Amino acid sequence: MKRNPLPNPLRNPSEWGKWLLSAGLLLITVLGFYQLYEVQVVFFPEKYQEIEIKLMHQEFCKIDKNLKKLLLKIHYLQELNAAGRQMPSDPVDGFSSRAFASTSNIAAPPQPARVWQAALHEAKKTRGYVAAKLIQMDVILTSLQRSLMSNDAAPASIRPERQKLLAQIRQIRERYKIYQGDLKKLSRKLNNLVDSYETSHASN
């Protein structure tokens, strides 16, 4: 007597969802195990350092963007300072105090001092963000370098990888110095602007 073959579950569309769900969860399980640090360090001993270096490149993008933002804010503050009561538009935020004044019939236009304070607050916030990021990167770079150079007993097979990472860290250091220099210049400009604004208002 012929046996009926076992039904193929994949022929039944209602079973697809169950298989997909199981497959998805199994994928997470397998990848989760694979991505554990204890497992990664066996197959890819320098993986953590590679992740950190990749994160640093991402942080550099944010630093670069914020330095440009800071520069624009400083220009805006310079215009505010020079123009006195006239209020140009902030090119970064797109806020035009003239537009505000013209559209708002009820509210009074913002006072120049308040506009200055708001713009200065934003500039300081951006500066503080960049400064904090650079300090963190400096500390983490030093720590990474120390950890890569400290293990002299590393097998010969991973030494080229390690050398490559150390070279990348040196490149990051160079870039870090450039950004640090840029921040110092912008910070000096900002401080000078603040001093000049306070001096001119004190004499008035």
Add this chain to the structure above:
Amino acid sequence: MLESSRQNFPAWLPLIIILALGAFLLLFHLDHRPFWQDEAETACLAKNVLKYGVPRAYDGTNLVSQEQGHEFDQNFLWRWSPWLQIYVVAAAFKIGGLTNYAGRFPFALMGIACIFLVYQLVNHNFGDQAWACLAALLLTTSVVFLLFARQCRYYSLGTLLVLVNLYAFRRDWQNRTIPALLLGLSATLMFYTNYLLFFSYFIPFILAAFLLYYSDIRFLRALLIIFAVVVTIIPGLLLFRIQQQSMMVNLWSFIPKNSIDYFADLFQFLIPLPIALFLLYRWGRSLWHRANLFLDPSEKFILFLSLIITGNIIVLSPAPQDEVRYLIHLSPLCAIILGWVICRAWHYHKFSGVLLGLLLLGTNWLYVLPVEWLGIINRPLHNDPHMLSYPNFPLKLYLNELTSTYPDVNQELIRFFQTHARPGDVILTTYGDLPLQFYTSCKVLGGLQEHTPLTRPPRWLVPRWYVRRNRQYDLNDSEKAIRQLLAQTGAYQTIPLPYEDEIFGNRPDPYFHRFIPPIEPLSHLVIYEKKSTAQPAP
């Protein structure tokens, strides 16, 4: 599955086992690390309550402040944050002494009560013991919840009040007095625990209740309860100067960034993104097909909780600081939702249900991996692979910390000054001033306090590597003061310590909490001692 096993053991046994596990995880080695800065703030104020009867920021020697002196009035009466947590700690100190264990014990007990209430809320309202056990177990094994519940701070108190409120809402508050009283009382107490928590929870709670349980609401009674709550919180609104603090709210500046960050935190630590998307798809499809969601009361309740969570994040977003701690009171709601999803998965496909349960109970992979793949993971640069922002077995990390001696930065500083400093010595530090105030007999300045003019240079300087700025984004006064003092060549001698200068210490925030010492310390502690007062070498 559970029906046959009920015949073999009592129905309350799973709950007892879960509560026993929760008690162990919350109470074991509760004093293994000293208070970090925020805990020490509560502890110092509680200590002053024992002395003065009210939370006074100044005790004659040290000043408690992290907002440049804006927290108190001219009589040093604390007016920044509500007092309930301070009085809870003061009562604990009165009974148990000025110890870490005493300070944290009441909040850890409240954590255990939260686990019990989660079980009761589900079991009593829906009669589903499997779901109730799963929800309670998920909360018990949630390391993020455990970390916050073990703090000498309001976190588990706020969470407990949320659960009491939900529990009362699900009882017959429309006709019975006690549930109605509990509804109002939990709201009032929540305000006096943390008003940000109060507003962020109750606004979406009320809206979601009207949306989904409209036919169950008795408007007159609801208005009476709301009126009673408003009357009881008015003194707090005035005392804590909320109107002044609301000036920090900035709708345009904070909402976009903060709401994205809060949702990222939610998916990374509380509800995995795939599950959130599944629920969104499920309810979206029901709406599209005009299917009636309200046929299943349990699903209606899950939707209710989801709306509260979403609304909570939206209401929180305008506030200046986005921190995971402002979401912790939502942990039980997330545990209930996840327990329901696991039960649905089990009924749909047993193997998937079991796998999902194991992944959610034992790992953080379903939380971290999807957001990592999508490139939306929040992972600070200083994070270590043994932290919750990386794939891990969270409970294993947690137990590792509890069963070994962690080289806590505050512990090392406290030990150093208890050994080397004389009573009355002046310490100037850029951070961590409050733990030193609590544990030593020194005068401790700096941190995030307002600048205090010094009559003489401090004997000790503790600059921390993580530079802190005030709300105006200028360097804190303590940072400037230490830099000026160290610029005087030869005035101070360096004492490097072989311990890591960790950023915070026992901070529970998963982006900052370390369970085991890092692979490579970022920076080491350095202390400076004034040369003229330095002890000669033996």
